Amino acid sequence: MGKGMIASLKEEIPTDKKIMITFCGGSVKKNGVYEQVKEALAGHQTIEFWGIEPNPAIETLRQAIELGKKENVDFLLAVGGGSVIDGTKLIAAGLKYEGDAWDLVLQGASYDCVPLGTVLTLPATGSEMNNGAVISRKETKEKYAFYSNYPVFSILDPEVTFSLPAHQVACGLADTFVHVMEQYLTKCGQSRIMDRWAEGILQTLIEIAPKIKENQMDYDLMADFMMSATMGLNGFIAMGVEQDWATHMIGHELTALHGITHGETLAMVLPGTMDVLREQKGDKIIQFGTRVMGINSGIRDARITEIIRKTEDFFRSLGLRTRLSEAGVTMETIDEIERRFNERNVHFGEDGLVDGATARKILLRVFE
């Protein structure tokens, strides 16, 4: 992590490797990242694969796998945000698999992979320092988690974030915030250190968000944002504590069905999850409110309501929509999500309480 670190690529990858570099669109050509990468790898054999879209689709990744197999690629370098890195994790597994890579997504994991390095351009998902990915299938509007190997290295230069669109930064801040909440907002008393560290990231996000809105070119601010996103989902705040992830599971459906940016779906769903599960999560909501939001008094129920309202306010302060109807989501979508959850017989959340019926309640709570 640091200024100019992309140049270190040349030492990170052995020169006898045939590298496929994966990208999203052309933004890396505008912000100088593409040139830095190509310059660093001038002495290496490289091919390029362009077009890994937000919510990386199996339809696209199959093409990359086909190309990589044809070219005998034995190292992957993902240059982009969480979508490019996630997609490249599936490519890494797909290159070692004979059949259709969607099989791997459905089986949920594959650890026989080509090694993968990353150059992160958008702080948000933590994919640069974890072994998870989320892969979509356009034709069926499905979106599932997939686990694979960790990147062998990741390069984080905060300067690459200076030119990001403000909406992407806002979604990245919301995504990071909710990643932390998924690992934190369960039960009290599991681990004081994990609680403090999660709260530390949340406090940081609340502190830096308005400052970033004022000046996205501030190196230290963007470094803190980048660090928050990586530390928010690399396992360092998840040691020995329960995790939730129901908000993400519901959010994924909103992305799959309506194409809403991932971070924004989380900003919509989280306040609903907190409200509907206020009884089960109440003690932790109070701890969060006290330590992170500075809400120290009031009778329990009113205090929880106030904490949820302040959480939604935070997302709105980022410039994000927090109600489904604002994003054109209809009651039919809620029906469909309930139907899907029932069909798959899911029970999400740390206590398995979020099934189709509870998901409906959560979505209705944040409908308008």
Added chain:
Amino acid sequence: MGKGMIASLKEEIPTDKKIMITFCGGSVKKNGVYEQVKEALAGHQTIEFWGIEPNPAIETLRQAIELGKKENVDFLLAVGGGSVIDGTKLIAAGLKYEGDAWDLVLQGASYDCVPLGTVLTLPATGSEMNNGAVISRKETKEKYAFYSNYPVFSILDPEVTFSLPAHQVACGLADTFVHVMEQYLTKCGQSRIMDRWAEGILQTLIEIAPKIKENQMDYDLMADFMMSATMGLNGFIAMGVEQDWATHMIGHELTALHGITHGETLAMVLPGTMDVLREQKGDKIIQFGTRVMGINSGIRDARITEIIRKTEDFFRSLGLRTRLSEAGVTMETIDEIERRFNERNVHFGEDGLVDGATARKILLRVFE
């Protein structure tokens, strides 16, 4: 980490390895750890080396290296606290070195080592998840840092701490506290996340210390203590920030010259370091006071004085001595430490300000 995890040793070490298990004294035979280790490794080839003392001495470690070479040991398992683990790190390097292992200490590092696993019995040094060690030489009363490989695994069962002597627990709490301070109490504004995480460990220690005094058999409390000690010195709070370590360097001399337990030397020295460097470290002392100690008001200088007093109070609340004269340290010792620092021409601390003369000031400040 967890209850009963020592049994997992059998899967952690390949059965074709010849293991030397290293211990301190007999306490592991009283608390059941020895039996658990032997039971887990019943199917392995093992030999034992006993007697790695607090502040592990090259004189002892040479014997272990000689035995290990004779027996063709190719795996080491340290069962104990930081001293046993530190000492075994030098054994691991010494087994691969032809000459006298003290050479390795003087050169400061060696990474050609036999693999090492650990079973931690005393939370304090973080040695179970870092690559450092401190090795002493009795004949010359010297004590130096040595760097080597990370343990390939470490097993942390909080139950093994239930029977520790209260003084060892107090020293472990102080050691952990000062480890964090060495990585935190430098300058403001380097990394919001690292600051929050360091503060999170300090807050935790201050919260659990009086509770542990009441009930050292509380699993959750001791798990939080164990986690604090490991996270306090495994690099997770040191990313991209300056470090100090002057307090440790002075403390090592007090141990070398007077045999005072490491954690207690730190409790003595830290308030002196804070006071003598109150100008350079003032902003961070204020941040520490505000966020960790709850000291939010007062004019700057009085506030810093109050924060230092409260820090010393915390160490005294653990039952530790905080003044040199209480431990029989004389003015001659201070002369000798100044002489040694001058002779070695040291400049410790994040800005290199702690030389012989400054060390004298620090020690005089906490003399009585």
